[in-house]
Amino acid sequence: MTDPALRVENLSKSFGALKASNDISLDLRPGEIHALIGPNGAGKSTLIKQISGSLKPDTGRIEALGRDITALDTVARARLGLGRTFQISSLAMEFSVLQNVVLGALGARGKAYGLFRNVMKDKALLTTAQEALKRVGLQEAAQQRTSDLSHGQRRQLEVAVALTLKPRLFLMDEPMAGLGASGSKDLTAFLDSLRQEAPILLVEHDMDAVFALADRISVLVYGEVIATGSADEIRNNPEVRRAYLGEEDLA
Structure with a gap:
């Protein structure tokens, strides 16, 4: 077994x-x-x-x-x-959908580095984030402000962030x-x-x-x-x- x-x-x-x-x-x-x-x-x-x-x-x-x-x-x-999604949302509401997932992918590297605007130019991080968004069906909402998402979309986004941690x-x-x-x-x-x-x-x-x-x-x-x-x-x-x-x- x-x-x-x-x-x-x-x-x-x-x-x-x-x-x-x-x-x-x-x-x-x-x-x-x-x-x-x-x-x-x-x-x-x-x-x-x-x-x-x-x-x-x-x-x-x-x-x-x-x-x-x-x-x-x-x-x-x-x-x-261990990947976790929360009962109460832990998303950064002022950030875009893509930015939230990029931050998750950055966390998977074990450390933060550089300025955030530079992080958003990292092709590997962007690819990881975009793949996660596609898996949960949010690829079309990547540039939306997270606070503008419906409650259900926020739950999907939480799963996408968790997926970046593999x-x-x-x-x-x-x-x-x-x-x-x-x-x-x-x-x-x-x-x-x-x-x-x-x-x-x-x-x-x-x-x-x-x-x-x-x-x-x-x-x-x-x-x-x-x-x-x-x-x-x-x-x-x-x-x-x-x-x-x-x-x-x-x-």
Whole structure:
């Protein structure tokens, strides 16, 4: 059996008396989309922050791409191959679409250099950025100001920025948030094509997208994983039905 791309073992994180993560264990396998679902306040974003390195766990271990990364910071994890999109946009709104992606490509080199106007003349960076924009369908919007994009286009742009880092696995925190039906359908198709390039740990509230994409689903409630399984197994799990999924969500 192929080793997991990501393995989380017995991860715990408390904020005072609140246990945001309580002895969580899960993994992400090559070529897989593993969805993490649960009600608001279940601890999903807290878990993603620990995996990405922006929040230190109290106990437990995180292994990615065959290496213990528990003590590494966010930059080191990104350089190792972790790509992340955020629940709340981290884009530079005053910059153009292309400039945002060029900055991502520059970060992949591990250091910033020179004046920004010189960076925008770097042919290799521009090629990387333009290829990423084409992959997410934003090549025609390259010169637009990022603040003028629709919410859905900004989500696509975040994925393009992440692609410039050439990630070996993705952490995606609610990429469908704010998208209409058409945008969700397009992004679902793109993520489906992306999984063979880099497996995806997907936090998502759009259950249609989750059930369409996920090879496995883990359900997080009050900081604990109460079930992991296929879409059918999760749909038919009585504990999941009681704790999170209403009958109308499973029809």
